[in-house]
Amino acid sequence: MSFTIATSLDEALASIAAGARPIAGGSDLVVGARQGKFDLPAELVAIDRIESLATIDVGADETSIGSGVTHSRLMEDGVIVDNFTAIADAAALVGSPSTRNVGTIGGNVMNSSPAMDTGAPLVVLGAEAELTTSSGRRRVGLDELWTGPGQHSAAADELCTALLLPNRPANSGSAYVRLEYRRAMEIAVVGAAAAITLDGDNIDSIRVALTAVAPTIIEVAGLDSLVGRPLDDASLAEIAEAASGQATPISDLRASDAYRRHTIGVMARRAAEAAARRASGETIAVPVNRALGIGAAS
Numbered sequence: 001m002s003f004t005i006a007t008s009l010d011e012a013l014a015s016i017a018a019g020a021r022p023i024a025g026g027s028d029l030v031v032g033a034r035q036g037k038f039d040l041p042a043e044l045v046a047i048d049r050i051e052s053l054a055t056i057d058v059g060a061d062e063t064s065i066g067s068g069v070t071h072s073r074l075m076e077d078g079v080i081v082d083n084f085t086a087i088a089d090a091a092a093l094v095g096s097p098s099t100r101n102v103g104t105i106g107g108n109v110m111n112s113s114p115a116m117d118t119g120a121p122l123v124v125l126g127a128e129a130e131l132t133t134s135s136g137r138r139r140v141g142l143d144e145l146w147t148g149p150g151q152h153s154a155a156a157d158e159l160c161t162a163l164l165l166p167n168r169p170a171n172s173g174s175a176y177v178r179l180e181y182r183r184a185m186e187i188a189v190v191g192a193a194a195a196i197t198l199d200g201d202n203i204d205s206i207r208v209a210l211t212a213v214a215p216t217i218i219e220v221a222g223l224d225s226l227v228g229r230p231l232d233d234a235s236l237a238e239i240a241e242a243a244s245g246q247a248t249p250i251s252d253l254r255a256s257d258a259y260r261r262h263t264i265g266v267m268a269r270r271a272a273e274a275a276a277r278r279a280s281g282e283t284i285a286v287p288v289n290r291a292l293g294i295g296a297a298s
């Protein structure tokens, strides 16, 4: 077994090109190996000391979140909380403080679990993944990146270096809510993110995405009919119905498929309501789950 600690991107990319697997916080990779889900890869390159991967850069048109940014930072960073609030909502729900201190957004995305919490927020905010090799970089949409539970389309020598998000127009808000049975160390039973831009009292744009109800994170289709309408009870009912109708959940120890199909509609509705309230200028603290008492009771 070999373990390299990279201190520069070039060093990491060279190791990965030579066959090493990247490890960021290790909260999926090491924990999964310890639980016997898979063997730890024979060659690892640690990427958590590469400063250029731990930056959040706001450009004229888009914001880049380095893949090495931790959940602890995402839930408190002013740029994220003010502009990409659903990501902060999600990061604040991940695991425990110790998980959030080491777990990264890049690890969350590349682990490719349909239950990942930052996935649905990234989808509704229009994120693309930046994938880098020693010879170049490309951007890929998340619907193209995630191909199944724990599976993605990136090549073995591609490192996710950033998540790239278009800057949000005025009068926009986003939110992520998750059904949870307890308040810590819980993986989403189901979850939903919404991003809304308002034109006065009416919806100018709306996207909703769902967690843990399909083999990958999915975006709810067919919501364009809501544009130009207020987010009233009728619109919210349509969102809930579309979310439940498009979900294809499994039954497991934690919930039946029927329960997941029902509750995903409730979560989608709540996410849309919170996103619209934020879009209209109201401050709802991060995470929405705690601020509005959604999920496990205190």
Ligand SMILES: Cc1cc2nc3c(=O)[nH]c(=O)nc-3n(C[C@H](O)[C@H](O)[C@H](O)COP(=O)(O)OP(=O)(O)OC[C@H]3O[C@@H](n4cnc5c(N)ncnc54)[C@H](O)[C@@H]3O)c2cc1C
Pocket (backbone or CB within 6 Å): 021, 022, 023, 024, 025, 026, 027, 028, 029, 030, 031, 047, 067, 068, 093, 094, 095, 096, 099, 102, 103, 104, 105, 106, 107, 108, 109, 110, 111, 115, 116, 117, 118, 158, 159, 160, 161, 185, 186, 187, 188
């Ligand atoms: C107790 C506990 C609770 C948890 N709770 C939650 C939760 O509530 N919600 C949730 O979503 N997750 C949860 N997780 C899972 C995990 O913490 C997150 O998915 C975390 O974001 C993973 O990041 P990491 O940096 O630790 O990834 P790692 O474990 O380092 O890597 C995960 C995978 O991604 C690959 N990888 C990492 N970085 C890159 C990169 N930049 N480019 C390419 N591939 C890369 C690795 O090779 C590996 O295959 C929990 C984990 C634990 C142990």
